[in-house]
Amino acid sequence: MLSRFRFLGNFYSTQSRFFFSRFAFTQSDLPPPEWIEPFINLSDLSATNPEDLTPSPWVAPNFVAFVLASAEIQNKPDVASRFFAWAAKQKKYTHKLECYVSLINVLALANDLVKMRFLFGQLKEMQFVMTMSSANSLINIFGELGMVEELLWVWRRMKDNEVEPSLYTFNFLLNGLVSSMFIESAERVFEVMENSKIRSDVVSYNTMIKGYCKAGQTLKAMKLLRAMEMVNLEPDKITYLTLMQACYSEGNFDSCLVLYHEMAEKGCEVPPHEHSLVVGGLCKEGKCLEGYVAFENMIRNGVKANVAIYTTLIDAFAKCGKMEEALELFERMKTDGLEPDEVSYGVIVNGLCKSGRLDEAMDYLKFCSANEVAVNAMFYSSLIDGLGKAGRFDEARKLFEEMVEKDCPRDSYCYNALAKCGRINEALALFKRMEDEGCDQTVYTYTILISGLFRERKNEEAMKLWDMMIDKAFEDMITVLCKAGRVKEACKLADGIVVRGREIPGRIRTVLINALRKAGNADLAMKLMHSKIGIGYDRMGKIKRRVKFRSLLES
């Protein structure tokens, strides 16, 4: 947005200089602001009603473009639409390409996709000659919204009009494709760049790296980092942050640490977030002392700690059973001028509950409620769990019911904590309540119930729940694998369900189709959508054909 503002500023100042020298303007010139302002309030466009404007000679295309660009900067889609419509009605006036681009942009910001599509349909019919700046802007906006068809139209149009794409055009295109998870297409564009006059730069590499990370192909992303060194391109802090973030989410903290040292060695600026990833990684592995060393190291390097880093460390100490150290860090954080938030308090409350210090934990709950710290479900689940384990069932139940009064939605953790400490009938009633309240039952919920039922020798009921759980687990597993981009494994699992004589529900097919599409396998997604893969039963329940999901990926 800033860059467009800058563009507009340059555009305007050069034009107005031109103006003063000529003292008059023609249809295509732009009037200076002091000429426009009696008619239209540029600093607050909503104060102007376009219908009140005197038309000629003010309806110069550049004037309209300028007002629309102002509306875009002020994010006023209604004003822009009205002004656009008003201008279109004036005699001898037709919109310029830039007017369409401005209005499309402001509509995109307002998320009005329907109007955007309609307008783009008009633009396509206008036979405009595509310009570089309009193409860049459109490719950027369509890319962000995942409107790949529209994006490719602009790209082709540019080619037809023999407008040479710039490095920015390529990078916008790459980013658009990557945001819409068209990774294979992005790969092809990247290859084209490698072989063209325009060489890919750090941004192009970073964008491809982001794409691979999003698709769960961290190894490919790593290879690209090494490829940068081969072409003498210096990776920057964004390259490292993207990769470290991906390694961190995969739980690969060693690689995270390697990248961290690498960037420090290269003298690359290390942003606070990279430090958090390292401290967080060490803490997640239970190495709270090493995490603490990294934390001190960060402060020595002049990077100020923030609430998130403190919270990570406090939690790590609490989990190692070092509650006193955790509380000391909590105090240090406050003397450091940082205000603990609900997550920090949640970590403290959870730690206290785990170490059996329930009354202190209850005091924190009271303190937070009285001091406008948002009390969330985690506070309650920790306390309900702790109270239950200490045999204080009534207090646990009371807290569970109190959540409704306090407008705090109950999650599965709260239900499970209470179900675990009560009798089996109570737990079954809670299972039903979860369903009614739309709270997801987890594997842990089923485990509590099944073991409870077996203990009471209600074996048949237990087995029924077991079957329910297995079906749900398969479905969850497929969803999780798809989200991680591991479509091949998801397909194998789906085949496993069919072999066991069960059918794949439509909603899981959709998950698979979307995963294939996101992984850049649009063709395979189409194939699955229109095929009978996995659906292998006739009306008598006999297997008619059993085409495996896996066959999709083997072809």
Next chain:
DNA sequence: TTAGGGTTAG
């Protein structure tokens, strides 16, 4: 033009 925080259970 690209990136961007932490917490909960057997």
